Amino acid sequence: MVRTHSALLLIALLLATLMAGKVAAHPPAPQRFVAIALHDVVDNPAELDDDGVTSDQLGGFFEWLAGNDWTAISLDDIERARRGLQPLPPRAVLLTVDDGYRSLYTRVYPLALAYRTPVVAALVGDWMDTPAGDSVEYGQQRVPRSHFITWAQAREMQASGLIEFASHSQGLHALLPANPQGNLLPAAQTRQYAHGRYETDAQFRARIRADLVRARTRMQQELGRAPRALVWPYGRYNQAALEEASSLGFQFALTLARGPADAAHPLHISRFMPAGDKNLGLMIHDLRMAEPWPPARRLVEVDPQSFVGADAEATNQKLGQLIEQLVALGATHVLLDAVSLSNDGRVQSAWFPTSQVPVEQDLLSRFSAQMSARAGVQIVARLPHAAALATLGDSRQVLALYADLASHVPFDALLLEGMQAPVLYPARPDDAPWDVRERRDAIAQVEGVGGDALALQAFRLAERARPGLELFWLAPDTAAQLPASGIAELTLVARRLQAPGRSPAFVLDAPLSRRTGILWSADSPAAPALFVRSIRAFQAQGGTEFGWQADYPHSGLPPLSIAPEFSARDSLPPGYAP
Missing domain, CATH: 3.20.20.80 (Glycosidases)
Structure with missing residues (x-):
């Protein structure tokens, strides 16, 4: 139906009247920071996968942050800012590393020690519990267990006070059948299709909750503390999954959404992922989010x-x-x-x-x-x-x-x-x-x-x-x-x-x-x-x-x-x- 300009204006005025007072007049001042999601770090560019970076890229990135007035922050810093106890610095960056690759211990950890940089590292319980000499299911391929850190190495890094471990779930870093044709989609967001039917909402919630409970229990046993942060596998989740995580005591949840994060919303921490054969200039460009x-x-x-x-x-x-x-x-x-x-x-x-x-x-x-x-x-x-x-x-x-x-x-x-x-x-x-x-x-x-x-x-x-x-x-x-x-x-x-x-x-x-x-x-x-x-x-x-x-x-x-x-x-x- 064609609407005249005056009709549109009338509707706009009616809507404005209804909306008056319902939009926050004085929203809280943002405590924004940038969060970065790293994965594997390799020495040879030929070994790069879709999520990795090279050692020289990472080393140059640490040096650039230190030389350009960026401040690496921890989850404690974010919590203090959320509670209004201490504001975040103007150029605050949270460094995170997903999946627990061996390079976390051999490449990232030495840089964290050298630059005194806090890091949040996310571990997948099932991969950590896989016996030496075996392999883990990473996406749709098998990867040797030796490509990942051990619990002993995790304890050593945690003792430094610089590395805090987050849960990457126990077994949700997986793909599940999502329809009758068998397409596989991320487990923490997908209603699983099995035996001719879809999961109900209650069944989905029960599956997510059981997994997160197992993950917290294993990390408590091995590291002496339950994780307060959850890193969603593949960055995929939904509100039901988030509600289950929050009810279990997770205070932080990290995604792969693009954009700055805000200390006022610790259960929705966006991160950008520098991946592939990017030079330092492109990584810095992404960090600044200029475009x-x-x-x-x-x-x-x-x-x-x-x-x-x-x-x-x-x-x-x-x-x-x-x-x-x-x-x-x-x-x-x-x-x-x-x-x-x-x-x-x-x-x-x-x-x-x-x-x-x-x-x-x-x-x-x-x-x-x-x-x-x-x-x-x-x-x-x-x-x-x-x-x-x-x-x-x-x-x-x-x-x-x-x-x-x-x-x-x-x-x-x-x-x-x-x-x-x-x-x-x-x-x-x-x-x-x-x-x-x-x-x-x-x-x-x-x-x-x-x-x-x-x-x-x-x-x-x-x-x-x-x-x-x-x-x-x-x-x-x-x-x-x-x-x-x-x-x-x-x-x-x-x-x-x-x-x-x-x-x-x-x-x-x-x-x-x-x-x-x-x-x-x-x-x-x-x-x-x-x-x-x-x-x-x-x-x-x-x-x-x-x-x-x-x-x-x-x-x-x-x-x-x-x-x-x-x-x-x-x-x-x-x-x-x-």
Whole structure:
């Protein structure tokens, strides 16, 4: 429905009235610091894996920190800052090392002694308890036990007063079957699929709790103290897992979310991970977080219906072809339709397990996992809340539908559409992703107008299952200027491709170009050529975020002929990982 400017203004005023007093007027001053997640340290670059760094890189990094007024802090420092007893220094950095590789003892520990640097090291109980001469299961491969430290070495390092050991779980550093097709996903976030059914919430909580209890018990036995910090394996967890950890006495929880950490939120400590063959300059660049937004995003909408075959084998073949096309197109994100809609805009069926609407097939989790792993894309889930409400007629059922989606399907962002509230919070040129999250959190409980409150509730519910979830907002397509919301990581506007001279004028706010973009759609045979011209015109204005939206049944993907203009490869710096 087309809304006039005055109607939008009226809605904005109503929302502002409702929100008055519900956003913290004086939030506590942040006690921010940077946390770094190291893993293995090797001498030879040829021995590097995806998570490691070289010895010379690490040594140079320690020296750079010492010579540039950075202060390495401990968990005690964070706790004192949280309690208001002592502020953190201006350039505070928390060094952490995951997995307990032997290099923790042979490479990191000597540097910690030389520079008097505190380190938090995370140990996996099952790996530590593996007998000498055996091997441990690391991801999907076997690694010799000798590649990891011993309990005796851990006790020696702990006695120095510089190394504090955290739990990396007992056995959650593993991948579990997450769907009927057997895709493996991180154990601390995944509802395990076994014997033809998914774990219930109670079973999931019981599994997490039992593991964390075992881990704390073993560390108490071997090190004389129970760990107060938990480092989530793979950085993956959900709110239920966090609640179990907190109830067991963990005071700190560390993730792999990007951005600065805040002493006021010790159970949500973000860390960045310097990995691969990065030189010292790139490590320092990451430490400073000078460019927090992705340099470019290319979205492709995928309707599962277009890629489902007559049987499982045919579907797998189509999925493989889809992944090859995504790679060839240079896509960075896939907009994955979670439900099928009828012509009147109602939800016909879902592609994930739920009792709220009919289930077409339980395929969305597999599509998401396969595309993420093999095409290297991030997944943006699309489930229109207005369509769900029109179908179910009960907001509680709508929220239950979103809860089922988030519980069973891995995705990185949720697309919200049919909303007006985000326009109340215009983006600022100097916003970073963590500023957006903080602003969004401050208004998460507000009661909006119409479907806005329901949409925000749906996002918050999904975020409980997928911490770190990004919000992509599909703005009303009547705007003459591309808006940017300060509570969304990306603002998109839908545009239909039209012949040159017929497309409406479009103005891009260049300073916010990494926060705004267009979803183009077309049902014309000339669409590829029009798309190429539209891309070039948009990029000439500074635009970097855009995508292709399926606009008619079984439209599939855009043709590969547009790949030279569409691909993000030329826009990404060396070593960039989304």
